[in-house]
Amino acid sequence: xxxxxxxxxxxxxxxxxxxxxxxxxxxxxxxxxxxxxxxxxxxxxxxxxxxxxxxxxxxxxxxxxxxxxxxxxxxxxxxxxxxxxxxxxxxxxxxxxxxxxxxxxxxxxxxxxxxxxxxxxxxxxxxxxxxxxxxxxxxxxxxxxxxxxxxxxxxxxxxxxxxxxxxxxxxxxxxxxxxxxxxxxxxxxxxxxxxxxxxxxxxxxxxxxxxxxxxxxxxxxxxxxxxxxxxxxxxxxxxxxxxxxxxxxxxxxxxxxxxxxxxxxxxxxxxxxxxxxxxxxxxxxxxxxxxxxxxxxxxxxxxxxxxxxxxxxxxxxxxxxxxxxxxxxxxxxxxxxxxxxxxxxxxxxxxxxxxxxxxxxxxxxxxxxxxxxxxxxxxxxxxxxxxxxxxxxxxxxxxxxxxxxxxxxxxxxxxxxxxxxxxxxxxxxxxxxxxxxxxxxxxxxxxxxxxxxxxxxxxxxxxxxxxxx
Amino acid sequence: xxxxxxxxxxxxxxxxxxxxxxxxxxxxxxxxxxxxxxxxxxxxxxxxxxxxxxxxxxxxxxxxxxxxxxxxxxxxxxxxxxxxxxxxxxxxxxxxxxxxx
Numbered sequence: 175x176x177x178x179x180x181x182x183x184x185x186x187x188x189x190x191x192x193x194x195x196x197x198x199x200x201x202x203x204x205x206x207x208x209x210x211x212x213x214x215x216x217x218x219x220x221x222x223x224x225x226x227x228x229x230x231x232x233x234x235x236x237x238x239x240x241x242x243x244x245x246x247x248x249x250x251x252x253x254x255x256x257x258x259x260x261x262x263x264x265x266x267x268x269x270x271x272x273x274x275x276x277x278x279x280x281x282x283x284x285x286x287x288x289x290x291x292x293x294x295x296x297x298x299x300x301x302x303x304x305x306x307x308x309x310x311x312x313x314x315x316x317x318x319x320x321x322x323x324x325x326x327x328x329x330x331x332x333x334x335x336x337x338x339x340x341x342x343x344x345x346x347x348x349x350x351x352x353x354x355x356x357x358x359x360x361x362x363x364x365x366x367x368x369x370x371x372x373x374x375x376x377x378x379x380x381x382x383x384x385x386x387x388x389x390x391x392x393x394x395x396x397x398x399x400x401x402x403x404x405x406x407x408x409x410x411x412x413x414x415x416x417x418x419x420x421x422x423x424x425x426x427x428x429x430x431x432x433x434x435x436x437x438x439x440x441x442x443x444x445x446x447x448x449x450x451x452x453x454x455x456x457x458x459x460x461x462x463x464x465x466x467x468x469x470x471x472x473x474x475x476x477x478x479x480x481x482x483x484x485x486x487x488x489x490x491x492x493x494x495x496x497x498x499x500x501x502x503x504x505x506x507x508x509x510x511x512x513x514x515x516x517x518x519x520x521x522x523x524x525x526x527x528x529x530x531x532x533x534x535x536x537x538x539x540x541x542x543x544x545x546x547x548x549x550x551x552x553x554x555x556x557x558x559x560x561x562x563x564x565x566x567x568x569x570x571x572x573x574x575x576x577x578x579x580x581x582x583x584x585x586x587x588x589x590x591x592x593x594x595x596x597x598x599x600x601x602x603x604x605x606x607x608x609x610x611x612x613x614x615x616x617x618x619x620x621x622x623x624x625x626x627x628x629x630x631x632x633x634x635x636x637x638x639x640x641x642x643x
Numbered sequence: 644x645x646x647x648x649x650x651x652x653x654x655x656x657x658x659x660x661x662x663x664x665x666x667x668x669x670x671x672x673x674x675x676x677x678x679x680x681x682x683x684x685x686x687x688x689x690x691x692x693x694x695x696x697x698x699x700x701x702x703x704x705x706x707x708x709x710x711x712x713x714x715x716x717x718x719x720x721x722x723x724x725x726x727x728x729x730x731x732x733x734x735x736x737x738x739x740x741x742x743x744x
Binding site for chain 2: 203227270
């Protein structure tokens, strides 16, 4: 039986790698998740046959609990995952990721408790061995931080939490908390009693909350990706603790893939990962007000005419398009413009929306072909040859102060050069600042006109305007 | 049990594998891939089942149950969400070709 289980775990790990590999190409991506899913199913099923499980004196109770846990946890996730709107995907991923981190941490908790019961008063190493004890504790810290941090990320993205600061001098408090967590991690290593373990986990939990709260909204994609990588690491470490090859391989693969993805995202924003944590955008002193300038409004009809008679138009979607579910209407508008001979391109900033590729997913949902969608590097030179740029629900990613204003919190972030276009039309719900809380001078520029309203409504009006011509 | 050097080999090779997978991925697939890798670490379910399966005290059973609950959420939720996202990539191919019609 042991051989079958080990072989199945190995097969599962291989299936995960094949699955992830296929997911990295648009053609095979859909098959990829099915392969990975098969791996998960196989691994889960053979686990029921583990000898230690079958021989446990509490076999019936434990088995019932396992089945109940899978039914409740899986059932909740199934329903919520099916129901969630495509626009709310990022926070759901954060939530599921947090659950994984929590699971890794709780596995560590069980192992540490066992160590404490086996040798009261002794250290974790006495029962688990030095290597296992260290990785169990490391996985516990990482998993717990990923758990509480992901929940905060979820709450912030879901609009349930607007807090940016818990205590004055947050960074110092965070540093102290981190030190306290490390101290208790070491204490747990040398003496695993219940109180020490409880304080250790509580500290890690609070640390996760405290480091995530100050993170600015614009940085959320980086944070979710980072927590994803961290959960992978925690799972890999706990896999070593349990001697489970599938967990080690899958966890470490995700850990390294996630770290690279996090790095790529941070680079796209010209920030380091440390910077994201220690200087959340828009959380410092409020961005400077833009003086007495006024935004110039435009009616949908005029905007429609402007676009219909353009040679080339570029559309920059942002989170506002996601919120308004306007992607289908936008695609309809683009098709109308195409019929009139207007060349239309979509420009996607690497961190537009709340996750990398968030906009690509939404445009794909609406049916926009890949070859109309351009990355930042490929399109930035094209803005000056463009008649109209339509910005729909994007803000920080077109903020020119990222280039010009050294005092801006966005300074240094690469942006889409929308301001180089002759005419810029901005579809925006209100006059407020962007998600990062930074004022955008582009909205006050001479070549910019504001089309106020919800993205869906504005797109509808533009379609009407173009149709009427 | 996997120990010592063998474990280090596995850690290293798995690390390289993960790096390779992401290194050549188009931006368009970043979100689905992040979601997919989120699903893959749902394998923690296997460990959670094991931890609960060998639990002896009520405390261990409670914590183990929590582990299974959370891990199942990770695995199932990760799958559903990734599948839904990738579903759209299929439908986007056809209109893409038909765009010239």
